[in-house]
Amino acid sequence: MKKILGVGLLVMLIAMVAFKADKKKKVVFFGDSITEAGVKPGGYITVLKDKLAKENINDYELVGAGIGGNKVYDLYLRMETDVLAQQPDIVVIYVGVNDVWHKRSFGTGTDPDKFEKFYRAIIKKLQAQNIKVVICTPATIGERKNFTNAQDGELNQYSEIIRKIAKSESIPVVDLRALFTQYLQTNNPDDKDRGVLTVDGVHLNEKGNNMVADEMWKGITQVK
């Protein structure tokens, strides 16, 4: 009788461990076309998956929720169906390029104060579901160094807003803007506007995807 009980307990324990092993942390990357491309072959999410597999890190499930052209308020509108419904443990918000870019290309960017308002509203809704949040600054619109790309001023401004939110909310920030501009200082000697970390000034090339994958991982592992 005792023996049977012992076996039963052992089975239960094994099952629990197995369950725990199965219960991976679900990370949803919530963003725009850069994240939409992130799940494709060579995309930053795919690259990160491969890196984790190689290092036998099996307790994370990485999911993409990026839609091209999205601005912060588009994320807010679709967060219930596209993110909350997935019951993620961690959400990485990566938005801001279109909020700045579309000011010029279409006259439909986002005012800085409203950018912050919607950004904080998204975080609040996620945190209300006990979801951990990681946020990212937008990297580049044009790769020329020394801040001579047309919208560098605003990318810096919106990145500052995101850093401020991260600080006030004690949220890890993946500072792609700082990372990219620093990298370009020393790795863009010909001052090209694309081709170093992006294919078109905005969307990531192989090197860019690789850098973002590494940086995202650093951000995710900062989550407590």
Place this chain on the structure above:
Amino acid sequence: MKKILGVGLLVMLIAMVAFKADKKKKVVFFGDSITEAGVKPGGYITVLKDKLAKENINDYELVGAGIGGNKVYDLYLRMETDVLAQQPDIVVIYVGVNDVWHKRSFGTGTDPDKFEKFYRAIIKKLQAQNIKVVICTPATIGERKNFTNAQDGELNQYSEIIRKIAKSESIPVVDLRALFTQYLQTNNPDDKDRGVLTVDGVHLNEKGNNMVADEMWKGITQVK
């Protein structure tokens, strides 16, 4: 015994009638600076209140929920606290000027497809609470007739979107755009860009407030 019952019934009926008289239909006007000004002395909501009082129409309560600079997605963000929390019977949505205007003034207008998307999302959330909806087209940005104001093309375009939504959702539409442009055809002989129905091309003057009050009332009484 019968008599007492009769008296009791009478009291009950009186109470019910009194209650019904007390239970006014709450109408929330949900919009931008035009609606924010609407509750001030001379504003279109105040004017409509006065008109109803004069005609002894007592079964409507008119409430303003306008905030300057609001675009359709700003309404979406604040609809729970500012509108749903008030448990209105009818909501009049009056938005669109800034969605067009800010394209030019700040580069932060709203794309037409997203305008429609957020507009429909607001209606859906209201209808889910059994709230009746009335929607309005944006009147003018500049009063010059014959469509020579800089943003006439887009005001017409966004008004078409609103008319299309009204039709597909069988919702009453207060077509201020049609009303104003028609009125200006015959009442703006000097082709002034302001001063006929507005003080600055956008915000209503006395005549404009009066016209909008009348037109809003027509829309509200179309609600079934």
Place this chain on the structure above:
Amino acid sequence: MKKILGVGLLVMLIAMVAFKADKKKKVVFFGDSITEAGVKPGGYITVLKDKLAKENINDYELVGAGIGGNKVYDLYLRMETDVLAQQPDIVVIYVGVNDVWHKRSFGTGTDPDKFEKFYRAIIKKLQAQNIKVVICTPATIGERKNFTNAQDGELNQYSEIIRKIAKSESIPVVDLRALFTQYLQTNNPDDKDRGVLTVDGVHLNEKGNNMVADEMWKGITQVK
């Protein structure tokens, strides 16, 4: 001796008549990409040449001076080398689309007051050389009828400026804006934004080139 003189006179007279026949009126079409395409096969200038040839009208030489992306001040900058140096008899100015269009696409359109200022400066310089001038209104940016294209308001506004200049300077005006919008009212039943008179909302298709060719000829023959 007398006979010889007579023959000599005759030869001279013939030579003069021949010279006069040779001395065609040179018409330079001065504009943007629409005019740049105008000299290509099927372009409106080529079409007009063919029409004149068919009707044995031989006393006009049609020359294109269009450069893509040009606004009114670009014409002013290059008018000496590209137009005056050709010693034309007539210059047809056909500009304005980019002055309006680039407001949106690049934030580099032309203010209405400066549009008029540069336009008048060009006319003044041409008239100072005894060159006759014909001016044209910009046709369309988008072919939707009923003024729902995003920049219809401004196209109407800038067309009004051109009509005003034409009137005050007693210059023939080729009113392509009026012509096109009128034509689209009855010939664009599906309210398409391109494909009726243009290939992309701006640049002329076969029907458009044909209409512009006819209309240009009417304008040129109004020159006194």
Place this chain on the structure above:
Amino acid sequence: MKKILGVGLLVMLIAMVAFKADKKKKVVFFGDSITEAGVKPGGYITVLKDKLAKENINDYELVGAGIGGNKVYDLYLRMETDVLAQQPDIVVIYVGVNDVWHKRSFGTGTDPDKFEKFYRAIIKKLQAQNIKVVICTPATIGERKNFTNAQDGELNQYSEIIRKIAKSESIPVVDLRALFTQYLQTNNPDDKDRGVLTVDGVHLNEKGNNMVADEMWKGITQVK
């Protein structure tokens, strides 16, 4: 006889000195509203005049030719009447703020390639009259340091164009952009967007006018 000759020589010498004293170098400051304000009390041209007077430097005549809202092509249009007609020895071109600024505020800025084209056309016309040229970079649109003002990217870009022209034409450049951004790094600890060197982010305050006056003088004295 000798005496008379002596007296004659003396008179001649006096006349020559007098003539030389009269023949001041005329410097025309050619620009926008900043230069229009420059000739007013406290403006940078007035300040420079006062400084020169204090130091008994009498051989320069400083003239303002600034008009509010001017972009590079506006200077080109009015250079004959407003500058060449004054027969200056030196022209200081100080333009670029509106070429960038109006992209946002009105959609009517100047494309970078056309900015360079018109800028070079102005210089060429001045040099054809043997006029010496000094050129300036545009200082600021917003004084926040670390390039977070909305249009910093473009101000840097257009400043680069001006530096490139200065280099290729061997013309002295008054690099106000470099000077201001450097100054703000250490003198704008609270990261204000105005009030350090300007009153509104663009137009100079007392300190700004003083700095520009000094810097202009350095540029003018570099003219060979």
